[in-house]
Amino acid sequence: MHALEQKILTEGIVLSDQVLKVDAFLNHQIDPKLMQQIGVEFAQRFKAAGISKIVTIEASGIAPAVMAGLELDVPVIFARKYQSLTLKDDLYRSKVFSFTKQTESTIAISKKHIAADDHVLIIDDFLANGHAALALVDLIQQAGATVCGIGIVIEKSFQSGRQLLDEKGFHVESLARVKSLTEGQVTFVREESN
């Protein structure tokens, strides 16, 4: 997705050859118009999949997921990273290890908001090792629901997540595929479909 790649090139900050900081438009400050374009793009790529619900993780997944939900006209659920007082229902839980933060956390969604007949699109801001995506897959499969696809805003293609998800047979669509962050430069995977 050209507009997203341009935004990464102009406003992304390469912190190391592993870490790309996009706090200027996605992870802290959010560019609403870019999120809308991202939502339209996800909807375009997954509209044939019969999606009934979108699942993401707080907090940075929410903006792109809600914009995709608006386009696809389906509800969005964000998995919570902790159990709040008002989230007491029976929960599906899964553990996820954050590459960025080097911590393990438990994510959860309420059983009442996902059903066995749901066809779910997972959306997340980053794909690195795939741990977050697989934890979301786990939550959805606990409900007996179907994972129809995984939409990623920024994929770090030099880490193992994409290959892992491909090998498991998931339909993955990443709007920007970062090939490398070496020497402070962002380079992208070039595909015919881009």
Add this chain to the structure above:
Amino acid sequence: MHALEQKILTEGIVLSDQVLKVDAFLNHQIDPKLMQQIGVEFAQRFKAAGISKIVTIEASGIAPAVMAGLELDVPVIFARKYQSLTLKDDLYRSKVFSFTKQTESTIAISKKHIAADDHVLIIDDFLANGHAALALVDLIQQAGATVCGIGIVIEKSFQSGRQLLDEKGFHVESLARVKSLTEGQVTFVREESN
């Protein structure tokens, strides 16, 4: 806002005479079309204020804030509740006590994303005692920026927050004003402007 009040009446759950659970469309599952209507309504109410930036708190403030940002064509910043590895910049910090969770946490925004000449609209999902809103005001004022207004999705008018913010002279707009949650029933404050 009629559509929001109707949603609260049909899908909100009164957990006690203090706690209204809206996990079906705002705090866990999100209704994207309702969020869009909320964004349009906030933009309508604050469009004359010369807003240059919206500030909210993760996670439930993000969806309504991004929709308002889309309408007002301004960036959105969400204050983070913890310091992540990629959020290392100089930060403005403030403490906030959560009524719902009965815990104190530190929220922070990066100094680089807010400037002294910013005219800021604060958006949050709930207004109870006003602690979260005042912590956001504190962050914005640390930057020397101007708080132009505070937009709340659901105000619990029987708690002290609204009066506190009014007394401090802020322009507060709440899209649903809950007068009472007694006996398991939601009743709303009736205003001419509703």
